[in-house]
Amino acid sequence: MDSQNEAVPHLIMAVVIMLVFSGIAYFGGCKIAAMYYLSGNEKVPAEEWEHYYSYLVMYMGIIAALFLLLWTVLTHWAFQYSSSGKRGLWAILGLILVGLCVASPKIFEIIFGSEKILIFDEKIPILFVICYCLFGYWVGSIFVTSERFKNTPLLAGLVR
Amino acid sequence: MGYYFISVGGSGTRVLESLAHLCAAGLLPNKEREENLYVMSIDPDTGNGNLTRTQRVLNCLNGFQSVNVGKGTPLLKTPLDIAEPFFWSPAKQGTTLDSVISYPSYKSKPVGKLYESLYTQKERELVLDEGFRGRPSIGAAVMGKTATADVESAWSNLIQTVNSDIKTNGSAKIFLSGSVFGGTGAAGLPTIPKLLYSIFKSHCQSGKMHIGGALLLPYFSFTPSAEQKKNVGLFASSDNFLTNTKAALRYYSDTGGSGYDSMYFIGDETMLPMERFSIGSATQCNDAHIVDFFAAMAAVHFFCGDEGKHCYFISRSDDDEFKWEDLPKIEMYDGNEVSVQERLVQFVRFIFAYLYIVKPKLSGLANDKLPIHDYPWYKNYWKDKINAKSDDVLNFGQYAEYFVEWLNQVEHSAGARSVEFINPKSFSTKNNTAKILPEFFSTLDYGNSQVTTAKIETVLARGERTGGIISSIFRRNQNTEDFGEGFGLFLRRLYDSCKAN
Structure with missing residues (x-):
C-alpha cells in the first residue's frame, strides 16, 4: 500500500475516531450532568440541557476532527523529510485543542447560559480534554499519521 | 555453473x-x-x-x-x-x-x-x-x-x-x-x-x-x-x-x-x-x-x-532512441523470465533513494541534529544496529556514487540520439553526477511506475522488526532472518521499498 492509498483510510479513520469520542463525550457528559447538575435542579430541565449540550459536543467534535484531519493531511502530503519541527507542530495543534476544549464550555455558558440553562464546572472541560485531546487527537494521531512520520506523535514509537 | x-x-x-x-x-x-x-x-x-x-x-x-x-x-x-x-x-x-x-x-x-x-x-x-x-x-x-x-x-x-x-x-x-x-x-x-x-x-x-x-x-x-x-x-x-x-x-x-x-x-x-x-x-x-x-x-x-x-x-524500435522495449527478457536459472527494465529500474531507485533519502540524513541523525522520531527507518534499522563507519557502509556509499556516475555517462553517450532508459532530467548536470533530483523518482523510467519519494519513504518506514506493541503482537511469528540483518537488512528494506508494485 503506498502513501496515496493509505491516506484515504487514514482520513476516514480520523473522522470515525472523532465520531466515537464525540459519542462518548455526549453520553458521558449527560451522565455527569444527571449526577451533578440536574439532579434536584428544577430551573434546568434535562431535555433542554441535553439539547444545548449536543450542539456543544457536535461543534467540539467537528473542531477536533478538523485538527486530526489537518495533522493527517500534513503528514501525508505536506511534510518533507528535509524539514524538522514536526513534533513541535503536532504538540502546538494538541495544545490549541486543549485550550479549545477548556474554553468552549465556558463560551457556550456565556452565550446560552442565561437562566443557568448550561452550567459547567471543571468536569465537562476535563471530559472534553480526555475525549478529544487525549484519546481523539493524541491516540488518534498515532494511527492516522503517515508511516513516514509514524514516530512523530509522542510515545507513538511504543505503539507502532 | x-x-x-x-x-x-x-x-x-x-x-x-x-x-x-x-x-x-x-x-x-x-x-x-x-x-x-x-x-x-x-x-x-x-x-x-x-x-x-x-x-x-x-x-x-x-x-x-x-x-x-x-x-x-x-x-x-x-x-x-x-x-x-x-x-x-x-x-x-x-x-x-x-x-x-x-x-x-x-x-x-x-x-x-x-x-x-x-x-x-x-x-x-x-x-x-x-x-x-x-x-x-x-x-x-x-x-x-x-x-x-x-x-x-x-x-x-x-x-x-x-x-x-x-x-x-x-x-x-x-x-x-x-x-x-x-x-x-x-x-x-x-x-x-x-x-x-x-x-x-x-x-x-x-x-x-x-x-x-x-x-x-x-x-x-x-x-x-x-x-x-x-x-x-x-x-x-x-x-x-x-x-x-x-x-x-x-x-x-x-x-x-x-x-x-x-x-x-x-x-x-x-x-x-x-x-x-x-x-x-x-x-x-x-x-x-x-x-x-x-x-x-x-x-x-x-x-x-x-x-x-x-x-x-x-535491433532498435526507433532509429533515434534506445528504449527499454529494445532489450530482451532474461531467463533465470529456474526458467522464470525477468524484465531488464523492472529489475534495473528498481535498482536505480534503490541507489537514488540511498543517495537522496538516506545518506544526507545520516550524520544529522547520528549527531542528534535531526529529530529521530521523524525518521522511523533510522530508528527501525540503523540506530544502535549499524556502524556508519564500517567498511560495508563506506563501500556501499562509494559504490552508489560510482553507479550514478556510470548511469549518467551511459545516458549521455548516444550523441544526438536519446537513451530513454532513465530520464536524464533525474541528474542535475552531466558532470555533477552526485546531485540527483528527487522529484524525478516518479518519472524515472518515463512515467511507467507510480513510485514516488513519498512512497519509498513510507514503505521503508513501515518496518518489520519494530519494537512497538502492535507490531510485536501481529508479527511475532515472522521469520526476520529471511530479510537479513544489520546493514543488509536495511539495504533489503530499502530495495524492497523501491519496487514498482
Whole structure:
C-alpha cells in the first residue's frame, strides 16, 4: 500500500475516531450532568440541557476532527523529510485543542447560559480534554499519521 | 555453473564495469548467492584509466557483498570473485616486441630478417607499457608468446578455479569482451579463446565448458591535436578502425569463430567523438557508453542462454532512441523470465533513494541534529544496529556514487540520439553526477511506475522488526532472518521499498 492509498483510510479513520469520542463525550457528559447538575435542579430541565449540550459536543467534535484531519493531511502530503519541527507542530495543534476544549464550555455558558440553562464546572472541560485531546487527537494521531512520520506523535514509537 | 568474464583491453574493461553494475542489480541468472562471477582483465597498460575505474567499482562491490540481505531477493545475489591478480599484462614493464621474442638472438638469421620485414623499427622498439597503440599485429605476437598457464599466476589461478567449478557444478561459461578495431582487444580476442580451448580441450569437447565473446565494432572516434601527433610517436588512429574491423571480421569468418561457441558483434553506426585523446595510461579514461551496456547485456544473455550455437541479432524500435522495449527478457536459472527494465529500474531507485533519502540524513541523525522520531527507518534499522563507519557502509556509499556516475555517462553517450532508459532530467548536470533530483523518482523510467519519494519513504518506514506493541503482537511469528540483518537488512528494506508494485 503506498502513501496515496493509505491516506484515504487514514482520513476516514480520523473522522470515525472523532465520531466515537464525540459519542462518548455526549453520553458521558449527560451522565455527569444527571449526577451533578440536574439532579434536584428544577430551573434546568434535562431535555433542554441535553439539547444545548449536543450542539456543544457536535461543534467540539467537528473542531477536533478538523485538527486530526489537518495533522493527517500534513503528514501525508505536506511534510518533507528535509524539514524538522514536526513534533513541535503536532504538540502546538494538541495544545490549541486543549485550550479549545477548556474554553468552549465556558463560551457556550456565556452565550446560552442565561437562566443557568448550561452550567459547567471543571468536569465537562476535563471530559472534553480526555475525549478529544487525549484519546481523539493524541491516540488518534498515532494511527492516522503517515508511516513516514509514524514516530512523530509522542510515545507513538511504543505503539507502532 | 560458474560464470567467468575476461575483459581484453580498455573497451573490454568498460564492458566489465557495466557488467559489474548489472551483476549488483541482480541481472545474472544464477541461483541466489550460489554461483560466482569470476572476473579478470587482460591489459598491458596496467595504469589505464578505464581499468582503474573498473577496478575501484569491483573493489567497492567486493567490499560490501558479504552483507546479509536475506533470502528471496535479487539484490547482491551474485557474489563477485575478483581474480588474484586481477589483471594480467602480456608485456612486463619496459618490454618491447624485440625483447619479447628475443630478437637479438635471431638478428642475423633468416627468421630475424623475416621479422624485420613484418614490423617497422618503431613498432619493434615501442615500449609496451601503454598498450599496443592500436596495432593488433604487435599484440597478437606478444600474447601468443607470453600467455602460458605454466608461468603466469593469473592464468594458473583461472584454470584451477574453472576445473574445480566444473568438478563441483558440472559446467562453466567463459565470456570475453574487447574491441576488434583497437590494439589489445583485437590481438587478444582471437588468441585467448584458442589458448582456453587448448587448456580445457576435454571440457569443451564434452560440452562442459562454453566460450562466448562480445566483439565490439567501432563506436567512438578521437582526434589527436597536431602537437600530440608530433610528441606521442605511435598511436592508435580512429581513421584505421573500419579497416581494422573489416580485416578482423574476415578473419573470424574464415576461421569459423576462432574457438568461440557464441559471438556477439556490437557496434554503433555513429562513432561518438571522444572528448579527449590519450595514447594510454591514467589519461585513457573514457566515459561509459551505451555499447558497453549492450555488450554487458550480451554477457548476461550468454550466461542465461542454452549451449547450442546460435546466431542472435538485436535491433532498435526507433532509429533515434534506445528504449527499454529494445532489450530482451532474461531467463533465470529456474526458467522464470525477468524484465531488464523492472529489475534495473528498481535498482536505480534503490541507489537514488540511498543517495537522496538516506545518506544526507545520516550524520544529522547520528549527531542528534535531526529529530529521530521523524525518521522511523533510522530508528527501525540503523540506530544502535549499524556502524556508519564500517567498511560495508563506506563501500556501499562509494559504490552508489560510482553507479550514478556510470548511469549518467551511459545516458549521455548516444550523441544526438536519446537513451530513454532513465530520464536524464533525474541528474542535475552531466558532470555533477552526485546531485540527483528527487522529484524525478516518479518519472524515472518515463512515467511507467507510480513510485514516488513519498512512497519509498513510507514503505521503508513501515518496518518489520519494530519494537512497538502492535507490531510485536501481529508479527511475532515472522521469520526476520529471511530479510537479513544489520546493514543488509536495511539495504533489503530499502530495495524492497523501491519496487514498482
